[in-house]
Amino acid sequence: MxxxxxxxxxxxxxxxxxxxxxxxxRHGGGSPQKWIAKKYSQTGVGTYRSPKPPPAVAAEINKKHKAIDRVDDLARLGPQGGIFMRYPKLVVGVLPDGTGSRITVDTPSSGYGRYHSHVGGYWASPGTNGWNSRGVGSFRGGGPGSGK
Missing domain, CATH: 1.20.5 (Single alpha-helices involved in coiled-coils or other helix-helix interfaces)
Incomplete structure (x- = not known):
């Protein structure tokens, strides 16, 4: 040659x-869950802590990993509210915790169930494989003629 x-x-x-x-x-080199685990102090399984307030923490996470959708009910509910971000395979909750934030990372079904009172009127329930990029519950078919 x-x-x-x-x-x-x-x-x-x-x-x-x-x-x-x-x-x-640019994408953060992995999943939001891995990035959160590296960035914040772990306090339990799927639970992390930051000294920063929820809006700042949610902005940091969303800047690194853009969420499909986000619900923020802090203005309406104050310390009883939070910021909830939906990803195809995760739900991230950022909640007030003293002067800082508590960050939770859940599967779509457990996160939707845990935060249904906050996100139920905004998000459709996830499918068996989470949500697709448009935020619709993913479903892998079934029924007559599927997989043929």
Whole structure:
């Protein structure tokens, strides 16, 4: 093979690698759950703590991992409310906890059940596989003729 083609191939591979690296770093390099576990202090299974108030914590999480939808009832309910973010396979709750925040990370069904009084009028219940990118409950078919 000609040296010219090797150089072009090398440059192309470097450009593709740079694009993949930037996309990975921009997205936070993984799931919201993993990022939250690294960023905040764990206080229990799926529960974390931050000294910052809920709006600041929710903004940090959403900046790193854009939620499908978000419900904020802090203005209406005060310390009884929270900020709830919906992801395809997670529900993240950010609740007032003293001067800081308590962050919970749940599966779609358990998070929807736990926070139904806050999100029930806004979110549809999740499907068996969470929500799709439009926020609709995902469902993997069934019934006559499926999978044929």
């Amino acid at each position: 000609n040296r010219k083609y090797w150089v072009i191939g090398g440059i192309s591979a470097a450009v593709v690698a740079a694009i993949v690296l930037v996309a990975t770093l």
